[in-house]
Amino acid sequence: MHSPLITLNNGIKIAQLGLGVFEEDFDVSKTKEAVKKALEVGYRHIDTAAVYRNEEEVGKALKEADVAREEIFVTTKVWNTDQGFDNALKAYDRSLKALQLDYIDLYLVHWPVKEKRKDTWKALEKIYKEGRVRAIGVSNYLVPHLEELETYANVVPAVNQIEHTPFCNMNSTHLKCKQMGIALESYSPMVRGLKKDHPILKEIAAKHQRSTFQILIRWALDNGVITIPKSSSSERIRNNFEVLDFRLGIDDLKALSTLHDGTRVADDPMDYL
Numbered sequence: 001m002h003s004p005l006i007t008l009n010n011g012i013k014i015a016q017l018g019l020g021v022f023e024e025d026f027d028v029s030k031t032k033e034a035v036k037k038a039l040e041v042g043y044r045h046i047d048t049a050a051v052y053r054n055e056e057e058v059g060k061a062l063k064e065a066d067v068a069r070e071e072i073f074v075t076t077k078v079w080n081t082d083q084g085f086d087n088a089l090k091a092y093d094r095s096l097k098a099l100q101l102d103y104i105d106l107y108l109v110h111w112p113v114k115e116k117r118k119d120t121w122k123a124l125e126k127i128y129k130e131g132r133v134r135a136i137g138v139s140n141y142l143v144p145h146l147e148e149l150e151t152y153a154n155v156v157p158a159v160n161q162i163e164h165t166p167f168c169n170m171n172s173t174h175l176k177c178k179q180m181g182i183a184l185e186s187y188s189p190m191v192r193g194l195k196k197d198h199p200i201l202k203e204i205a206a207k208h209q210r211s212t213f214q215i216l217i218r219w220a221l222d223n224g225v226i227t228i229p230k231s232s233s234s235e236r237i238r239n240n241f242e243v244l245d246f247r248l249g250i251d252d253l254k255a256l257s258t259l260h261d262g263t264r265v266a267d268d269p270m271d272y273l
């Protein structure tokens, strides 16, 4: 069974359910096998970043996997220390080489670094207009960042990747993205397990005979949001993908909409204003 596809604002399609490969301890030894396992299970969307220090491992997995390149959607990101026009151009070339790819499907500005984000976006527009990347986007852009981007962008981001979960719902950003035609992508969809025993989550999980992790992944999918749960465990990689044969009901979504408590696992993008 394959993930549903989302059509981005430039017409290209992305698998709505992907695999994230950020290891908090930067232990890249697990990445290659995790990506190969994910592709074997049916994932066709891999999310990495220059700062994850594992683009080489992702590239090896893509080479070794028995899946055609054109079937796989690969995202990577330009890190904060590589922002600015010339730096971002060089960073893209480094990522392309590390991944051993002829093109990247989606290239994101990792964080809206103040003073540099406009020039960084101009660099990504150059790469995109030259046809060297299939789509460009942003990450950790909230409404103020998007409103500022609207004043200088010639290309509308295809994706905005943010921390968006029932506990840290960025509904105002989601609405702004919809208004701009930007697809929303949720990172840390499982809140890194912090909320796995929440009573409302457990009640919904029991009703569907699923894990609370699967309920959190399904929440993103049923809200039309792209999501990229991370695991390097073969069993969990499979479990996280086994969410395509059920949906949450309106009562489940209403209950999950009451869970916002500000819990987040990443920095607050509002600190980047």
Ligand SMILES: NC(=O)c1ccc[n+]([C@@H]2O[C@H](COP(=O)([O-])OP(=O)(O)OC[C@H]3O[C@@H](n4cnc5c(N)ncnc54)[C@H](O)[C@@H]3O)[C@@H](O)[C@H]2O)c1
Pocket (backbone or CB within 6 Å): 019, 020, 021, 022, 023, 047, 048, 110, 139, 140, 161, 162, 186, 187, 188, 189, 190, 191, 192, 193, 213, 228, 229, 230, 231, 232, 236, 237, 239, 240, 265, 266
């Ligand atoms: N753009 C950004 O700034 C940004 C920030 C954070 C993460 N991301 C991306 O999003 C991806 C996912 O986010 P994340 O890794 O922060 O958190 P996540 O919510 O995907 O949770 C990952 C954690 O949950 C555990 N886990 C995974 N599946 C499980 C299961 N079935 N049962 C029990 N535990 C399970 C994993 O061991 C891992 O520790 C990252 O790998 C990265 O690609 C992007």
Ligand SMILES: OCCc1c[nH]c2ccccc12
Pocket (backbone or CB within 6 Å): 022, 049, 051, 266
């Ligand atoms: O995309 C994940 C970004 C991130 C989260 N925690 C970090 C620590 C150091 C560098 C990058 C990150």
